[in-house]
């Protein structure tokens with residue numbers, strides 16, 4: 001009897017990129033801004049990030065154990081969700097609220113919809129909105145990094161601020177959103193690694209910029225003053241909840257930009273990025289369906 | 305000598321596809337003639353369509369090139385003896401991929417004597433060319449083994465204006481076509497001109513991937529030597545991008561025409577032939593020697609000394625791997641063809657067939673874990689046919705027939721790009737096959 005060979009269907013080789021590798025790349029890209037946030041806002045910020053990450057991973061592990069499902073924490077997506085959530089919170093957020101946020105993100109928004117790949121909305125961002133709505137008071141405490149005095153984010157108050165301060169992140173805000181500079185570096189890293197395409201961030205930020213210019217608003221505040229960079233580069237490019245087609249990505253980016261602008265301009269809220277992305281997440285399946293391209297050679301079929 | 309630029313054909317690029325690690329380790333390995341095996345097992349069905357009918361019986365003496373099986377219909381191909389010796393038996397065996405097939409078993413006398421009756425084939429008309437391909441027993445490469453004469457018999461009402469010679473060889477590892485271009489250059493080029501002339505085709509495009517600069521240079525050189533006023537034979541330097549050698553892709557690259565699903569190249573005015581097929585056909589026409597042996601690349605992650613070999617058809621794979629010195633302890637799988645589209649064999653008792661151009665002995669790496677689809681869109685981005693494999697998988701899983709039918713799975717050429725790029729390691733190409741089978745089942 002000759003040796004038994006393995007028989008599997010072609011192709012017989014695979015690219016080395018993996019789900020875990022992609023998640024790790026996004027985490028790496030976020031780290032500079034996250035570390036900067038910890039330096040800027042101190043120990044409290046670091047504690048929040050550790051708590052959100054740990055709670056997110058624990059929630060996923062317990063869910064899988066309780067439901068006797070295969071363990072999925074090895075894919076690192078829970079770490080990423082926890083980190084993103086933490087970076088979107090103010091350093092003044094009570095630790096227990098941050099922990100609740102991670103539980104909501106992982107259990108309610110992700111696992112209840114079927115786990116990785118099946119959730120329709122971005123877990124970190126949706127959890128943040130849930131926290132904002134549930135704990136409005138505790139959630140909107142921001143401190144100034146300079147004197148640790150409670151203050152509003154640059155988007156919401158009117159004290160003058162220079163472009164340099166805005167761009168490099170010497171101002172109040174959520175832990176990971178202040179330094180546009182480091183977030184852009186992270187985004188460029190992801191594009192270089194071919195993890196994300198530039199379409200959504202460029203369309204999103206570009207639309208906000210153009211709309212703000214037309215409306216005569218303060219451009220530098222609109223672009224660098226709030227959560228736009230973090231949202232456009234890291235949340236609006238989440239694979240699972242955004243369109244997969246290039247045209248769909250463009251539509252999604254422009255849509256996010258417009259909604260953000262409208263909320264900021266006409267709504268009662270200073271910030272609109274999260275809501276804009278959530279609304280567009282809901283439309284994503286439809287955008288995908290409407291922007292499918294024809295297969296190679298299909299037009300000729302239609303003609304003949 | 306400076307070669308005229310006009311010999312180069314500009315290339316139209318297709319969307320999708322991808323860069324693979326070429327692994328052309330054997331590119332400069334001169335072809336070695338494999339020692340004659342003691343016994344060959346020649347399958348009567350090495351092609352799509354009806355199997356050939358055996359015309360020899362136990363005890364008959366045969367020579368290299370002796371017809372031993374006649375074509376069983378129009379879509380069929382004859383088979384010839386690949387050694388000289390005695391027919392030991394004609395019987396059904398399961399040494400292929402588990403299914404019962406008829407084989408002619410020939411015990412070699414080791415002399416490799418050519419059949420004295422072989423004589424050059426005279427081509428007088430258009431249809432003689434197809435007849436030559438048929439008598440030569442030529443079949444296409446790739447999984448199916450489509451009889452070549454069917455391709456060379458386009459229906460009367462289509463006009464063929466372009467002959468495309470496929471020397472792209474986009475699969476990793478394989479260099480047998482490249483070796484044909486280098487070692488059999490004369491047969492290739494004479495064959496090209498013969499077919500062009502006999503079929504009355506105006507334009508010829510020879511497509512070679514840019515990772516074979518020597519082949520491109522050699523071909524340009526001879527094309528320049530044979531040059532005519534309007535440069536009717538052109539060389540096309542294709543990007544080294546998989547699956548550049550796929551029929552639809554190379555047709556588009558050469559002519560800008562898109563071949564719709566279910567159509568033949570002749571429907572868009574093209575005939576596509578593989579370089580090795582052209583050279584084999586030319587050798588048949590000039591000497592009468594049909595397709596009895598193949599040049600194959602033996603390589604793979606479990607092979608320490610890869611080689612190009614000339615092997616009689618019907619040689620057991622085990623003997624070929626033994627000859628190359630492969631330690632079977634290290635081998636997890638053996639592929640006939642390239643790593644992207646090749647077929648795995650169940651056991652090394654399988655034999656070399658006409659359509660094979662490589663044998664790869666692979667040792668598996670530890671596979672990356674499979675996860676749920678993360679909807680990264682890479683499968684759709686690389687699909688040369690602009691399909692959406694991830695959506696097909698969802699439609700199949702949820703049993704959504706309407707969606708499945710709208711996703712044009714019949715355009716899939718099973719190139720494997722989608723499975724290759726998927727970071728979640730979804731078996732997408734297999735999903736596409738299942739989906740196609742499912743749709744076929746439903747429409748019955």
Ligand code: SF4
Pocket residue numbers: 676677678679680681682683684693694722725726727728729730732
């Ligand atoms: S490549 Fe894999 S993970 Fe990405 S969309 Fe396709 S199936 Fe999903």
Ligand code: SF4
Pocket residue numbers: 686687688689690691692693715716717718719720721722723732733736
């Ligand atoms: S195997 Fe089919 S679906 Fe996958 S990339 Fe190739 S043509 Fe597209």
